[in-house]
Amino acid sequence: MSEDIIFYIRLVYFALEREKNIYFESQNLTSSQGDILLFLGGAKRCQKEVNQKDIEQHFRLTNPTVTGLLNRLEEKGFVERKKSQADGRNKLIFLTEKSLAILDRFRDHKYIIDEKLFHNINQSEQEMILDYLKKFLTNLNNDTR
Template identity: 40%
Template sequence: MEERMPIGFMFKQINNIYEKDFNQLLKTLGITASQCAVLDYLFHSSKEEVTQRDIEKALCLRNPTVTGLLQRLDEKGFILSVPSNKDRRCKNIYLTEKAYDIQRRMEADRKKIDKKLTLGMNKKEIAALEKMLDKVLYNIAEP
């Protein structure tokens, strides 16, 4: 009887392949999958002012990681960091026109990868998978 791979290892393998494939697609846009996640959060945030801390919480990333991502996105011209009027220690993060120019292509690339992940699944199976993944994410997320 063949022993099953631990679930955590399966998630890790899926993530590794996902990032490799997604990075390959995004290469022509000049961004990485991690940078795409930040831009995606900014595109879809309902907050009027988004700070680095908001991004850290939403993406479950640490401060140094987000600092590096924001620096690279700023250097590439996709975001602007502007000191907050409310608290000078904080910077609000804004998307530039250049970011909006690649939004549609970036989202199309992500949908292409999502389609690959769910190949051979019907709508009911995809919905069940999403529900289970929500539970897994809830279970593992820090309180």
């Protein structure tokens, strides 16, 4: 292949991260903190309880790293930690009203990003791109050597 697809995927990733950071930095959040809020928002929509270990596993981060991120999010009023009613040793992580409002506004920002990303790309092409990206991910996660 004359053009390097890995290079272009990387450039697209960085451009998308830059777009996301524009929003989160305006809300006094780092990109990593914003990612955790997005993860918690997704879990909330699925009515799934989340503890620190879930965050560590999802993002493949160490316990000290996630502890630091959650401490800062809690200090800023974006999350609360509460003991689980099922197991008092387990602390669950919850979004606050403040973070829910930020995530609602992020959906508007995401719409703008989507509009930029898919400008001049029809619905059929969008579905094909997503299908290829899923296949890439499956191929890379399957060790077929």
